[in-house]
Amino acid sequence: MFKKLLIAIVALGCLGLAGFAALAWRPAIAPVARPTAGSFAPELVARGEALAGGGYCAACHTAKGGEKFTGGYAMETPFGAIYSTNITPDPETGIGSWSETAFRRAMHEGVSRDGSHLLPVFSYDHFTKLSDDDVRALYAYFMSRTPVRAPRKANGIPFPFNIRYLQAGWKLLFFAPGRFKPDAEKSAEWNRGAYLALGLSHCGACHTPRNLLGAEISGNAYGGAVIDNWVAPPLTAANPAPAPWTYEELYDYLRTGTSKLHGTAAGPMFPVVQGLGALPDSDIHALATYFADLDKAADRLPYVSGAVSLAMSSAAAKQGAPFDADAQLYTAACASCHYNATNAPLAARPDLALNSAVHLSDPSNLIQVILRGISSAEGTPDFVMPAFGGALSDADVARIAAYLRRTRTSLPPWPDLAARIAEIRRHINAAN
Numbered sequence: 145m146f147k148k149l150l151i152a153i154v155a156l157g158c159l160g161l162a163g164f165a166a167l168a169w170r171p172a173i174a175p176v177a178r179p180t181a182g183s184f185a186p187e188l189v190a191r192g193e194a195l196a197g198g199g200y201c202a203a204c205h206t207a208k209g210g211e212k213f214t215g216g217y218a219m220e221t222p223f224g225a226i227y228s229t230n231i232t233p234d235p236e237t238g239i240g241s242w243s244e245t246a247f248r249r250a251m252h253e254g255v256s257r258d259g260s261h262l263l264p265v266f267s268y269d270h271f272t273k274l275s276d277d278d279v280r281a282l283y284a285y286f287m288s289r290t291p292v293r294a295p296r297k298a299n300g301i302p303f304p305f306n307i308r309y310l311q312a313g314w315k316l317l318f319f320a321p322g323r324f325k326p327d328a329e330k331s332a333e334w335n336r337g338a339y340l341a342l343g344l345s346h347c348g349a350c351h352t353p354r355n356l357l358g359a360e361i362s363g364n365a366y367g368g369a370v371i372d373n374w375v376a377p378p379l380t381a382a383n384p385a386p387a388p389w390t391y392e393e394l395y396d397y398l399r400t401g402t403s404k405l406h407g408t409a410a411g412p413m414f415p416v417v418q419g420l421g422a423l424p425d426s427d428i429h430a431l432a433t434y435f436a437d438l439d440k441a442a443d444r445l446p447y448v449s450g451a452v453s454l455a456m457s458s459a460a461a462k463q464g465a466p467f468d469a470d471a472q473l474y475t476a477a478c479a480s481c482h483y484n485a486t487n488a489p490l491a492a493r494p495d496l497a498l499n500s501a502v503h504l505s506d507p508s509n510l511i512q513v514i515l516r517g518i519s520s521a522e523g524t525p526d527f528v529m530p531a532f533g534g535a536l537s538d539a540d541v542a543r544i545a546a547y548l549r550r551t552r553t554s555l556p557p558w559p560d561l562a563a564r565i566a567e568i569r570r571h572i573n574a575a576n
Contacts, residue, residue, distance in 0.1 A: 168312030170259040173249065175241035178233050178291070184284035192285025195278055197422025199271075199344045203415040204228050208575075213286070214238075214294035219265050220372065221358065225300035226265050234291035247283045248276065253321055254311070261311035263299075264319075264358060273324040273343035318359035330437075333426075337434025340427060345420070350376040350412065366438065373571050374411045375506045381440045384503040384555075390441045394432035396491075399425070401522065404491040407499045410513055414522045470547040473540060477532060492527055497552040507545055507558045511568050514541050533572065538565045 254268035517531030
């Protein structure tokens, strides 16, 4: 009896494995001769260039100091380092031998030309929503680039996570292929913003927390997440900033990289603003419409001026006596640039009583900006924030961060500041 049961279990297991193998298998798509740049209509290539900007393709497919789109950018994951690939039209190391059909399958299904499943750091769970026309334009753009030979770097993923067949199981659990479907109850502008946010610009890839298997937690979309030692804050009403992200503030931030009530785009967010620069104003308005609706900004709009006044006046009342050592350190290092004399903050003088970084439960963004500064290429043109990493010790940075948390918010102090500062400093030094 036991022997028969064992045989039945083994047989069922073999059938299950065979079924999974059949489900996971994808055929290779035959290589093609690299299309010439002149074979694509110039307007199609131009459209693809704008879409590639709005999808931040260069941000992930370009290593620091490397040639654009040649890959080699390291993405640190809980499973190990994964390196982006060369997407120039080089036939041997890039996508030069890919047909449009192969390219579309990769974008919509997460399957490479050779039939292997792509790792989900490539956001095909978002790109699956793109229209065929937009994928065609992207293909035309990339195939019109100059081919560059750049062999793929070996990923640092250990066994068994490096088995591509297993990605089919991940897809069964977490991937729902399909094009974007407009919401008939929303405006055309809202739907355009949703198409960009959910598809091309894949905003949830950074702003949505992930589960233990690396999939976005669908029940907490845009709920905030930690990315490369930065915090991508919530894009919902859960955002802790004193003033809501209104339509106007969202538009200013996404178009210019600066919001007078929230601060300046820095770190991983700056390439996003830079990429969005390729999209027309109508698309930025659409994104602002979508996210303003998502965070219920309209419901809180009447209270914006009151929230700003309350935050700034409370901060002024709590700043402490002039002889307070922490206040003196902040005054010497920061106050000359961050001081606003009235309840009307200026974009060029980000008021830290309003800044999201000071109100987040994780101090990483504030620490990052203090240590590395904001260069002239980021944020507001002609304004810079110097890097204080070389001038201030970890203890000094901890004192400033704790002082801001104490005087600019009514929130509990951050724990283990010194350890977090040391960790982020190590990360910055290693990257440089």
